Structures are given as C-alpha cells and as structure tokens.
Amino acid sequence: MATLKAVRGTRDLLPPDTALWNHVEATARAVFARYGFGEIRTPIFEETTLFARGVGEETDIVSKEMYTWEDRGRAEGSSGQSLTLRPENTAGVVRAYIEHKMADTGMLQKLFYIGPQFRRERPQRGRYRQFWQIGAEVLGPAWSGSDSALRDAEVLEMLATFLNELGVKGWKLELNSVGSSTDRPRYLEALREALAPVKHLLCEDNQRRAETNPLRVLDSKEPGDQEIINNLPKIADYLDDASKEHFAQVLAALDACGVPYAINPRLVRGLDYYTRTTFEFTVPDGSGLGTQNALLGGGRYDGLSEMLGGPKAPGIGFAIGEDRLILTLQAQAGEATAKKLDAFIAPMGVAQNALALALAQELRRAGLSVEVGDGSFRLKKSFDAADKLARQMIILGEDEAASGVLTVKNFNKGEQTKVARAELVEALRG
RNA sequence: GCGGCUAUAGUUCAGUGGCAGAACGCCGCUCUGUGGCAGCGGAUGUCGUGGGUUCGAACCCCACUAGCCGCCCCA
Incomplete structure (x- = not known):
C-alpha cells in the first residue's frame, strides 16, 4: 500500500519548530493588545x-x-451553495463586521486574526497551499476616524514594533498610494491610453497584463520593457487633493514616529479592494525566503464594505505571511534548539518506578517541567537521556527511597549534591 | 498553470550497467549506583512510485508523484 503523506503544498509543524510558532503568535497577541486590537475568528470556509x-x-x-x-x-x-476555503481573511472579517452590525456601535473596530489560508498555487519555499496569516483590520464608519491617515501610520508603526520585537533584521517598508476609488479609474484610463500605442513593443506577459490588469505592468521586472514603463503616467499625478493630503499625512506621522520607509511608485497590490495607502515589508536576500521576499503586505480598502453590501466603512489592514516570518527568523537566528526540562528523574530499578512517578507528580504540581525514566534502564542510559532532555537529573535508588534524601546532578555545573525531599523543589528551581 | 534541477539509511551525502556504501546519529557490549571519552559489535534501506530496455538497472528510457529553483502571482 502506498504510504500516506501530507498533500502537496501542506506540511506538518513539529517540535521544536512549533515553539517558535507559538513565540511569534504570542508576540503578535501581546503587541496588538497594546494597540487596542481584539481577536476575531472567522470560518475557514465561506460562500464563494x-x-x-x-x-x-x-x-x-x-x-x-x-x-x-x-x-x-x-x-x-437540490444543488447546494458554492463554498470556498478562504484564500485570505480580510473579506471574511469585513463580512463579519457587516453581519454583526458593528458599524452601529459607531466605534472604530480594531480586529486581529491568526489562522490558516488556502490557495492552490505551485508550492515553493515560502509558498504553501495551506499557509498561515497573522493579520489585523481597522475599520468603522467615517465618523469613527477610520479613514484617518493616523490609522495608516499607527498600523505601520505597530508592524515595525512587532518585527523589531521579534528581532527580524534588515526589514524594509515600501509604500505607495494607489489613489481613491475615484482616482483609480481615472489613472487606469490614462494608463490604458498610454499603453495602447506601445503595447506591441512589450513582452508577451506585459501585453496580456496591459489588457487584464494594467497596474501589474508597473511592477514588471522585464528588462526590455523598463524604458516604456518609466515613461508611463505616474499614479501620483492622478491623485486628487484629498488623496495627496492623506498620503502626505501618513508620511508625516511615520517621520514623527521614526519609522523608516521608502516610497515605491510602482508598488501595486493584486487585490481589487485596495485604495490609497498600500505597503509591503520585505527582508533582504539570504533571509531564507528566496524570491518570495515579501514578509507581509496590506493597505487601505475604503470601499470594501460597500462592495459586500454593507455600510460605508473605510478601513486599513495587513496580512503577515507567518510561514515566511518563521523561515526568516530561522535563517537569521540559526536552528531552533529544544528548551531543556528542569529535571529528569532516574529510578534505579523497576521497584522505584512508582515512587519516581509520584515524585514527578509532586514536582510538576510545583510548576517544574519533568521527565521520568524507566527503572529498567541502566544508569548510563539514564544519564544519556537526562543530559539530552534536562538541565538536572535526580537519582532515585533504594538508598534515596529509604532515606528521603535524593541525589541531584546538575549538568551545567557538573556538580552532584544530596538534597532532602522537602527542599527539592527549591533546589531544582535554582 | 509554464520551464529547469533533484529524489539512495533517522540526517547529510557518495555510488554512471555486475554483492547497497560513508560520516554523523541510533542500539548493544566492554561497564549491575555515576554518562559525555575510548574500544568492539549491530541494525540501518521497497535506492520516491509504476512501467520499459537488458543476461543483469540505484545507474539507461517513459510516465507519475513530491521537493527545490525560476516565471506567473502573492503572504
């Protein structure tokens, strides 16, 4: 029979790596809480x-x-609904926002999520068919201040803080404004007009993009097309005064907070709902991601709620590729090592097993992390196992059982001491 | 979805048509309550899967699957 394997593009996360995942998620929860975000969990599948x-x-x-x-x-x-595993989480959050009438509170909503997303792409390093995103959304009715540039800057500053707290080295923030929902069609029109006479000079990919998604032509890396691309109209020239002012305010607030950034006029994002501010955090080559150097991306989506049939609710959000973040941390910090337990109890002989387990129970209740050996193991084997797993080893033989005084070996110090059972917890903590 | 590279022991890899290998790791013994060193011994395995060529295939051919790299796109 063929052996069963995790399906293409999915993978198991095992110890000790899962410790790093938990650390990343705990850090996100802690940082986001300081900015007033609450957690939302939406279904893993939704209506298509x-x-x-x-x-x-x-x-x-x-x-x-x-x-x-x-x-x-x-x-x-009867035929049922068409359902889809969520490929991203912003649409689900906004759906929940509308469904639960959060707008009626009149309050700004700050929501974060952590969870798996699904896209059927060709798997590659840093790209999986089931991948995890840590994201957050700030949205609310206009009078809640949800469209304020202050919110854009706050979210970006929070992300900078989060990455710094995790110790990510060399991250870079690139941002751009793709214009409001009225700027964007005007710009797209101008772009189409400018592309029409030169389109036949572009590479095949870009000719196709010029038709389907002209914005995408802008971030093409095709060397032969760069001259044409550089001469295309710039989005910045098509922003109305309000959009220009909004973007200027974002930059001013970032400057005030000391968050470094680079404006990238070619940064466009693939999802239709983005308006005005868009951004991406990248890491340098050699950070474990190959060409997938975007660690996270996001932007403003002032019209999304209405597109989904809800009230006007401008918002801004981001999604961090958790898999990519973990790969980066691993590449930058070296391999994860398992954290050692406080103690390993080595019973000398099967006769001591019951007592050893009772001792383990006592120590664990006191909050210590403990593993118990088996009395049928030779002492040498116990030493080997103990040294791999734990900082200290407790020898429990006939003498110790009778006297109530245990032998404790500390592997770091290389010392061996006798400790009375009543003082054991304290001694092991040291 | 397209193109390229790869798949052999738990791990990293060698092996280009003739007995399946090394290192590290693992297990045992030397050594019945004091390990890490050393010596000796042992097991590593459907050579990714399925077919084909051949007297004979880990090796050559085809298909499939998976991973990696690039493209597309995105987190």
Whole structure:
C-alpha cells in the first residue's frame, strides 16, 4: 500500500519548530493588545461569492487559485451553495463586521486574526497551499476616524514594533498610494491610453497584463520593457487633493514616529479592494525566503464594505505571511534548539518506578517541567537521556527511597549534591 | 498553470550497467549506583512510485508523484 503523506503544498509543524510558532503568535497577541486590537475568528470556509466580490473576480487568487466545491443541498437532488476555503481573511472579517452590525456601535473596530489560508498555487519555499496569516483590520464608519491617515501610520508603526520585537533584521517598508476609488479609474484610463500605442513593443506577459490588469505592468521586472514603463503616467499625478493630503499625512506621522520607509511608485497590490495607502515589508536576500521576499503586505480598502453590501466603512489592514516570518527568523537566528526540562528523574530499578512517578507528580504540581525514566534502564542510559532532555537529573535508588534524601546532578555545573525531599523543589528551581 | 534541477539509511551525502556504501546519529557490549571519552559489535534501506530496455538497472528510457529553483502571482 502506498504510504500516506501530507498533500502537496501542506506540511506538518513539529517540535521544536512549533515553539517558535507559538513565540511569534504570542508576540503578535501581546503587541496588538497594546494597540487596542481584539481577536476575531472567522470560518475557514465561506460562500464563494464573498471572495469573488471582495477580492475581485479578475484576480489570480479568485480566477485560478481557490479551493471551491459545491455543498450538498438540503433536499435530495437540490444543488447546494458554492463554498470556498478562504484564500485570505480580510473579506471574511469585513463580512463579519457587516453581519454583526458593528458599524452601529459607531466605534472604530480594531480586529486581529491568526489562522490558516488556502490557495492552490505551485508550492515553493515560502509558498504553501495551506499557509498561515497573522493579520489585523481597522475599520468603522467615517465618523469613527477610520479613514484617518493616523490609522495608516499607527498600523505601520505597530508592524515595525512587532518585527523589531521579534528581532527580524534588515526589514524594509515600501509604500505607495494607489489613489481613491475615484482616482483609480481615472489613472487606469490614462494608463490604458498610454499603453495602447506601445503595447506591441512589450513582452508577451506585459501585453496580456496591459489588457487584464494594467497596474501589474508597473511592477514588471522585464528588462526590455523598463524604458516604456518609466515613461508611463505616474499614479501620483492622478491623485486628487484629498488623496495627496492623506498620503502626505501618513508620511508625516511615520517621520514623527521614526519609522523608516521608502516610497515605491510602482508598488501595486493584486487585490481589487485596495485604495490609497498600500505597503509591503520585505527582508533582504539570504533571509531564507528566496524570491518570495515579501514578509507581509496590506493597505487601505475604503470601499470594501460597500462592495459586500454593507455600510460605508473605510478601513486599513495587513496580512503577515507567518510561514515566511518563521523561515526568516530561522535563517537569521540559526536552528531552533529544544528548551531543556528542569529535571529528569532516574529510578534505579523497576521497584522505584512508582515512587519516581509520584515524585514527578509532586514536582510538576510545583510548576517544574519533568521527565521520568524507566527503572529498567541502566544508569548510563539514564544519564544519556537526562543530559539530552534536562538541565538536572535526580537519582532515585533504594538508598534515596529509604532515606528521603535524593541525589541531584546538575549538568551545567557538573556538580552532584544530596538534597532532602522537602527542599527539592527549591533546589531544582535554582 | 509554464520551464529547469533533484529524489539512495533517522540526517547529510557518495555510488554512471555486475554483492547497497560513508560520516554523523541510533542500539548493544566492554561497564549491575555515576554518562559525555575510548574500544568492539549491530541494525540501518521497497535506492520516491509504476512501467520499459537488458543476461543483469540505484545507474539507461517513459510516465507519475513530491521537493527545490525560476516565471506567473502573492503572504
């Protein structure tokens, strides 16, 4: 029989790596809490329509990367809903925002999530079919200040703090403004006009993009097309006064907070819902990501709620690729080593097993991390196991059982001492 | 979805048509309550899967699967 394996693009996360995952998630929770974010958990699958309308019918994600299936209908023979494993989480959060009438509180909502997302892409390092995102969204009615540039800057400053707290080295923030929902169509029109006469000079990929998604031509790396691209209209020239002022305010607030950034006029993002501020945090080559150097991305989505049939609720959010963040931390810090237990109890002989387990129970209740050996092991084997797993080893033989005084070996100091059972917890803590 | 590279022991890898290998790790013994060193011994395994060529295939051919790299795209 063929051996069963995790399906393509999915993987198991095992100790000791999971400790790093927990550390990253705990750090995110701690940092986000300081900025007033609360956790939201949305379903892992939603109606397909949500993503089609929210993310955009024409995007690669929706047009070819979703895991979609037809659910069973209620009655025999009736067809069910089309459902989809979530390829991203912003649409789900906004759906929940609308469904639970959060707008009616009149308050700004600050929500974060941590969870798996699914996209059927060709797997690669830093790109999996089930991958984890840590994200956050700030949204609310306009009068809650949700469209304020202060929120953009706050989110970016929070991300800088988060990455610094984790010890990510060399990150770079790139940002741009893609304009409001009225600027963007005007710019797209101008872009199409400018591309029309020169389109035949572009490479095949860019010719296709010029048709389907002209913004994408801008971030093409095709060397032969750079001259044409450089002469295309700039989004900055098509921003109205309000959008320009908004972007200027974001930059001013980042300057005030000392968050370094680089403006990248070519930074466009693939999801249809982005408006005005868009951004990306990248890490340098050699950070374990190959060409997938984008650690996280995000932006403002002032019209998303309305696109989903909700009230006007401007917002800004981001998604961190947790898998990529972990790869970066591992590459920058070296291999993770398992944290050692406080003690290993080595019973000398099976006769001491029961007592050894009772001792382990006592120590564990006191909050110590403890492993128990088996009395049938030779002492040498116990030493080997103990040294790998724990900082200290407790020898429990006939003498110790009778006297109540235990032998404690400290591997770091190389010392061996006799400790009375009543003082054991204290001695092991030291 | 497209192109390239790769797949052999737990791990890292060698092996280009003739007995399946090394290092590290693992287990045992020397050594029944004091390890890490050393000596000796042992097991490593469907050579990714399936087919084909051949007297004979880890090796050559085909298909499939998976991983990696690049493209597309994105976190």
